[in-house]
Amino acid sequence: MSPILVLSIIVGYFLVLLAISYFTSGNNDNATFFTANRQSPWYLVAFGMVGASLSGVTFISVPGEVGNTNWTYLQFVMGNMVGYAVIALVLIPLFYRLNLISIYEYLKDRFGIKSYLTGASFFLVSQTIGASFRLFLAALVLQLAFFDVFGIPFYITVLVTIILIWLYTFRGGIKTIVWTDTLQTTFLLLAVVISIFVIVNHMGLKATEVFSVVSKSELSTIFDLNWRSDRNFFKTFLAGIFITIAMNGLDQNVMQKNLTCKNKSDAQKNIFWFSITFFLSTLLFLALGVLLYKYAVDQQVLLPERSDEVYPFLALNEFGTIAGIVFLLGIVAAAFSSADSALTALTTSFCVDILDLQKSKKDQKKTRMLVHIGFTIIMFLVIIIFNAINDTSVVSAVFKVAGFTYGPLLGLFAFGLLNKRSVKDRFVPLVCILSPILSFILDSNSVEWFFGYQFGFEILLVNAAITFLGLLLISRGSIKN
Template sequence: METLDIVVIVAYLIATAWLGLKLSGRQAGLRDYFLGGRNLPWWAVSLSVVATETSALTVIGIPVMSYMADISYLQLGIGYIVGRIVVAFLMLPRYYDGEMVTAYAYLGKRFGSSTQTTAGITFLVTRLFADGVRVLAAAIPLKIILEGIGISVEYFTIIVVLAVVTIIYTFIGGIRAVVWVDVAQMTLYVLGGLLTIIVISVATGGEWLGAAADAGKLNFFVFEGNPISASGSFLPSLIGGAVFAMASHGSDQIVVQRLLSCRTKVEAQKAIIWSGVLVFVQFAIFLMVGLALWSYYNQATPDDLGLTRDDEIFPMFIVEGLPAGVSGLLLAGILAAAMSTLSSSLSALSSSTVTDVYARLKKSPVTDKQGLRVGRWATIGWGLAFIAPATVFQSDDGNIVILALGIAGITYGGLLGAFIFGIFNKRARPLDANIAFGIAVAVNAFFFVMEKYVTGEVWVAWQWYPLLGVLVTFAVGGTLSLRHSGPMVEDTLVKNDKEAVEP
């Protein structure tokens, strides 16, 4: 790397931190810290949702998919749009009608505090592991940067530094800072992807697309293979992708927290639907980047290029193939985008800790001052906790995007199932929902562990995890609910739950 690149990276990171803190405003209480005062424009929230769910994972992970195979991953984008539409009109109205702070507050309203706390704790644990992968994703480009200037450092050291820096950023700024920085980061790394395509097109005479077509790498729809275990085929991508989006954007606090920061329900609906369209376009851009890189490197494998991970292909090109200054800016954007995504996770984790766990276990109502203090301490704790799973997943040689989505999918089905189950099954009681939720999570965890650590074979594609969890929740919960003679009525437990924190 050139000296100019290093200067650009340092200057950009400083400017990003300044922007986030400048726009964060004063955090007077829980409503400001976790929801930005519910006064953020829908378009900014939409961009932030896209940046949060993809960021570094998309930038460095998706190009590898088309580099090693084809563009069939784009099928998933269609399912994502369908799933978001369902969330916009089925689940979002329930969040806004109740003026809730977290996604799991609805479960508390429907089933009581035990179900809300169970869902909240499950979210915390799952998000910890999934975001461990995000920390690793952020460490990959930084390792490339350091090696480019002759500094050899282990992933563990980078992971620790990233965790500490992200804690400081989130501790001070809250969700408003996170959203606005996300907007800047997404704009930069998408432009970087387009610039990469232009640079390679000039270098190869624009022949990379024709070469990819001749090699069959422009396959969009795939109808071959077992639809249950073949993750790249159309049915699991469409149906599984739709249900996955319903779960991730309707029951995952990291996304719901953003949607609740919009001014109105209608604006939140626009934000989530448009985010699906933007994700599809973003997928297409970075899949094209992968095809361009495949041609640029003459179809060489990652091993041929001397890389330790497949995900290092695009960061390597940024360092070697882009003009001085431009490569520094794009690497800074990827790194800062990854950190802003991590700060989003910390914000969601701390808000869920306060609202779904602390407020439910505390006997007296939680004041704004108490909640803000606990939320900030939770930010520190969860940030440090990221280090362990990030270090563990460093040894996983699979695609980093698939790994993160697979981990998240373990609980998405149970969470989404509990939401929909609570809406449509009026007979169900808290114990029915809790048992059904637990079994749904256990079933998905079984298939994930068997694939990753036991047999090495795919029995159920990761796209099916959310739908499988929903079906198990309905089957088990529905069966248990038959014990009851009629619809559940609002009892003392549920009434008491209304005393929980509401900013």
């Protein structure tokens, strides 16, 4: 593709996002930035959340990972569906009843200030790492499609990308995100559908033959029943449930959008419809992965060694100009949809949870903007570090890290919801720090200690269980009603 064409696509898309930001940030105060004044239509939030949840990880990594692990990722997504039901039926009513801006305020009411700050801090670390991983993928594609042609280094690509995101989020915050996510989800889903159509056309397949080709492929194997495998169905399914609860229900990034709905009922409808759309969208991406590898075999195309580069490589070099344009729109939409909401959520959590900005006598708007800039810089640095050390599929890396960083959050909320015991608040940070350390030691030695067993995504459950046990050890009787 022509570098000028690539640049035109990126600039055009960014101008549309900037226009949305302009029209949605008229009442530019903290209430608008943090909660969108709780006036978001539930169906708009539900559709927009699809793009944010799929992100660059699904858009690039999931189709590429089909070549390594077949359709076993769908086992995880099946668990996701159960997790979303728990969020809708348990967490949404709780957060609306407490009228929260940051969901970690629950921990302050339940346990104390140190537990509250610990939960918020774990979110800040988790979200910074996860969002940076996702944005890394988009920057990598832009590097291959445009910046490499001019010899521009990768760190400049990352810097430009993250500055663009900051520009359209710094004023309107979550109110802008709800609307831009809707646009970005549309582009993302159009990209995968058109990509499938182009591949099918290149391979000379009839529409009626596509289902047969995908379903009969060895790459479409879903279930792995080997108990030693890190993709075993039972542990992957369970991990899907609890990672969804942790990374969505206990994540300020996702829940901040849900809490912009007018009431509890609308937020629950949003979760249920979103989860169905998310599942169907994942099926599309997995089907795309099978078709990508079949095309490469049929056309004798030598694929890149890294699975994350398979889809970008074929889309930009094999499928023609239209497919390349659609792919670029999709990856930019996926990256922006994930990173913009993460940046807004990080700003919200730090301002509300760490700085207690609502009670501050300082210039609240100025402080919020400085925090927004600070997290922009931090994400940039994390992406550069990740690029230097990454040697695995990003989809695996994101969830592996989540197992260690979201585990304490899951343990904290589970302990708070499942019993009425109070804890010695001053010891909670110690418990939450030791839990990931012990989990990492178990994960690193599992093959030797547990007869060849390998932890997969279920390391999250181990981490949460250790946190829960630690809280039980420092508990001291029931709280007063």
